[in-house]
Amino acid sequence: MATVELKNLRKTYLTEEIIKGISLSIEEHEFVVFVGPSGCGKSTLLRMIAGLEDITSGDLLIDGQRVNDVEPGKRGLAMVFQSYALYPHMNVYKNMEFGLKLSGMPEAERRAKIENVARTLQLEPYLNHKPGQLSGGQRQRVAIGRAIVRNPKVFLFDEPLSNLDAALRGQMRVELSALHRKLGATTIYVTHDQVEAMTMADKIVVLQKGVVEQIGSPLELYHHPRNLFVARFIGSPPMNFFSAIFQGGDAAGSSVQLRDGSTLYVPVTSPGLLPGTKVTVGIRPEHVxxxxxxxxxxxxxxxxxxxxxxxxxxxxxxxxxxxxxxxxxxxxxxxxxxxxxLPPRNCHLFAPDGLAFEACHRHPLAA
Amino acid sequence: MALKAKTSTRIGVTILGWGIALWLFFPIFWMILTSFKSEVQAISTPPKLFFMPTLSSYAEVFERANYWHFALNTVTVSVAATAIAIALAVPAAYSMAFMPSKRTRGTLLWMLSTRMLPPVGVLVPIYILARNTHLLDTCTGLAIVDMLTNLPIIVWMLYTFFREVPAPILEAGRMDGATRWQEMTMVLLPLALPGIASTALLSLILCWNEAFWSLNLTSSHAAPLTAFIASFSSPEGLFFGKLSAASTLAVAPILVFGWISQKQLVRGLTFGAVK
The missing domain is CATH 2.40.50.140 (Nucleic acid-binding proteins)
Structure with missing residues (x-):
């Protein structure tokens, strides 16, 4: 198992900068999820870690080694693609064997490994089937199996469940979480589905337009979003927002005047903010x-x-x-x-620049 | 009512299709028919559809020229030109399909545009090049020229086939530790094999039928079947029986070959156009 470290990673296509300097540390055994709207750069970032995209500048370290210029197959990673990307001309056994064979592993050892993984993933009856003969869920399992047999340092998942129907997606989500607990492998998982992010992640990285908006545990993001974007993106249905006028604050909270004239005293600090400033109040639908x-x-x-x-x-x-x-x-x-x-303890205040005011008390589950 | 109109349209289209097919096939049919006539029957007016078939033209053709010598040259040149062209075109098409640059599109168009040049425009330079390199009247020389004339179309076809292979499958190979070469030979080629086969088939047919360069660059030693046909057309006036017999002998192998592999060929020619 391994650590992954991103140091100011940047990616430029022609003249457009897609990834604008991302730094991030991923610990051993950690399950990290990249989320964000489509086009935010999350898949590109994953592909840069995989080695399928060149890194324009910055350093990528796996287990402390700089791997910017190391071939994808030599980084000790395994990737599960959104489209599964199984080799259509090979049966399930050969699909899983391909990487092992290239690495020069002896035949007997290969067989033992593949049979072991096939047992774990309930793929034993299908070892002689071609991918075309399998259902979506089975193909997904083969893709995961192909990644597991290589015993990689880090697993990369690129929206692996988005081609499955809702019921199967829920089931695979649970299976993946169980698998991660069992293998304990460092995992980087890209999705646009916040349910997947919230349920599976140890740490969520919210991306927008090639920039990290916030990094934190799922409940940290839920209870203490750093800015309006994260507040809006995490949680379903999304947080309600309305404008208010800042009146003043002290160490225990800040008071704002709502549009109907009533006053709300929210337990957040507001250092340096001038009374009369227009602010945004946010509250989740489940808290109203x-x-x-x-x-x-x-x-x-x-x-x-x-x-x-x-x-x-x-x-x-x-x-x-x-x-x-x-x-x-x-x-x-x-x-x-x-x-x-509007229970004040559940309200969030956002300054005109979109940044959230610091809560006076951290939520116990998001410490 | 709508159904009826549809049915009549379908019948009309079927008749039209058969009409065009027969129209296109008629010269070949007439050629084969004529090859079984005597020289007198061959030029009789009105032309005879029913007659006593004879093999005399074939006998004379075999007597006068060594058919197998020409046929062997054609097979050698076609197979060699196709094999080399495919070997060169696969890596070219691979890089264009999976690692395109700003200029890929333009390069492809430029390659294809060389096919638009009339061959006679470069006859003299190519002839002089062949003469100076001692490749005149050699199978090697003809194979090189055939290979080069077909290369653009082969690259273009392979490019289209490769584009149909989803890039993530190749990337999965790369993640599994495959080198570029292994990725190409172990993942891409097996997947694109039907496409490569139909491309090779087309190349074989084009080389087999290529007449301009074979007539200009060969005389006896490396003369292929096209030269064999030509040798029956001029020297002593037109003997349609013998000319037809020679032509039938020359086109028969590739015709049979094309017939057997027509499914593959149609797939190749329409690949990417319909999906």
């Missing part, structure tokens, strides 16, 4: 509470009943929509008036 009367009243515009939970879209007097996630059995109806309670 419904009340029959009180301040912050609006009208229910849409109700989405998902069974266990209900999403209530409330239109505020200033026209903004606030989404509330509440109990599945809530009796509210469309067009009925409703009031919202």
């Amino acid at each position: 509470e419904l009340a029959s009367s009180g301040p912050n009243s609006g009208v229910v515009e849409v109700i989405e009943r998902l069974g266990a939970i209900t999403l209530v879209h409330v239109r505020m007097p200033d026209g903004e929509i606030i989404v509330v996630q509440t109990d599945g059995a809530v009796l509210t109806d469309v067009n009925s008036p409703i009031s919202l309670t």
Whole structure:
């Protein structure tokens, strides 16, 4: 197992800079997930680590060794591709054997390894099948098996589950997590699916336009997003935002005036911010509470009943929509008036530059 | 109603198709027919469709010229030119398909544009080059020229075939530790084999039928079947029976070959166009 270190990695295509100086350390056994919207550079970054893309500048270290100019096959990595990329002309056994054969491993040893991995992944009945004869889930297993047999220092996954249907994706997610626990291999996983990111990662790297927006544990990102982008990107349905005027703050919190004139005292520090500054308040739908009367009243515009939970879209007097996630059995109806309670401890404040104010107390699960 | 219109369209298209096919095939059919006629029957007016077939033309052709000598030259030149062209074109197409640069597209077009030049435009320089390198009337010389004339089209076809192979499969090979050479020979070539086969097939046919260079660069020693046909057309006026017999003998092998492999060939010619 190995550590991976990125030091100010940059990638330029023609004249456009795709990766704009990324530094990151990945510890042994760690499961790191790169997330971000499409085009954020997450796949390019993974391919740079794999050696499939040249590194324009910066250093890539695996186990402390600089590997910028080392061939992909010699970096001790294994990659699982989004399209599986199995060799269509070889059966499952040969697919897994290919890398071992190239490395010069003796036949008997190869066979033992492949059979062992095939047993783990329940691929034994399919060893003589060609990829074309397998289902999507089975192909995915073969692709993972091909990576495992090589006993790599680091596993790279490039959106491996995005070609599977929802049910299978959920199942494979659990299997991959279990596999990671069992093998304990350092893993870098690229996805745009935040459920995958939240459930599997030890550490999430949120990328946007070739820049790291935040690095942290899933709950750290959820409870303490560093800026508006991360706040909006992590969490589903996304966080509600509305504008407010900063009034003043002390060591225990900051007070802001909402548009309806009410005041909110949020436990975040606001050093150096001038009273009167326009700020953004953010609160997640699952933290807003419904009340029959009180301040912050609006009208229910849409109700989405998902069974266990209900999403209530409330239109505020200033026209903004606030989404509330509440109990599945809530009796509210469309067009009925409703009031919202915003628990201050769950509110986030963002400065005009988009950066979040530091919370006075860290969430216990995101320490 | 709509169905009826569709059916009539289909019948019309079928008739048209057969019509064109027959029209294209007619000269070959007539050539084969004439080869079994006596010289008198061959030039009789009106032309005879039914007659007593004779092998006299074939007998005379075999008596007058060594068919096997010409056929062997054709096979040697075609196979050699195709083999060398494929060997050169595979790495070229590989690099263009998987490591394209800004100029790949332009290079491909430029290569193809050399096919647009009339061969006679370079006859004198090529002739002088062949003479000075002592390659006149040798299979080597003819194979080199055939190989070079077909190379652009072969690179182009292989390029199209290789483009159909998903890049991640090759990248998976690279991750598995394959060198570029292993990636090409162990992953790409097996996948593109049907495409390579149909490209080779087309090249064989083009070389087999190539007449301009073989007539100009060979005389006796390396003369292929095209020269064999030509030798029956001029010296003593036109003897259609013998000319047809010689032509039939010359085209028969490649015709049979093409017929057997037509499925592969059609796939090659339309590859990438329909998906």
